[in-house]
Amino acid sequence: MTSDKDPTIIDLLERLRLQARGWFIRDYWEADLCAIGISSRKQPTRLVYVSTFNKSANNYDYEFEQLSSSTSVDYDSVIDEQSVGFEDLVCRMEAFLN
Numbered sequence: 001m002t003s004d005k006d007p008t009i010i011d012l013l014e015r016l017r018l019q020a021r022g023w024f025i026r027d028y029w030e031a032d033l034c035a036i037g038i039s040s041r042k043q044p045t046r047l048v049y050v051s052t053f054n055k056s057a058n059n060y061d062y063e064f065e066q067l068s069s070s071t072s073v074d075y076d077s078v079i080d081e082q083s084v085g086f087e088d089l090v091c092r093m094e095a096f097l098n
Helices: 007-016 086-097
Strands: 023-025 035-040 046-051 059-067 075-085
Touching (some): 007 086, 046 086, 059 086, 075 086
Antiparallel strands (some): 023 035, 035 046, 046 059, 059 075
């Protein structure tokens, strides 16, 4: 449940305006309170994992993932980057999810 997440994740979700963008939460990391998964209705086979663990305000680690054709893993990592600001994160997410 997202209400149990760290305040940095709650803040990120509010700022992203998920519904307006056609994005939704796909949280495979419920136990990780500083991370969240986000997908898009336009590209449901893509997933963005965002983490705020040990980051300064408005600074994020992310990983873009694509549904795998392999039966051994659910998703394949496409891109990952560390310490990205909010505006850069949003631009990259828009390009990947839309």
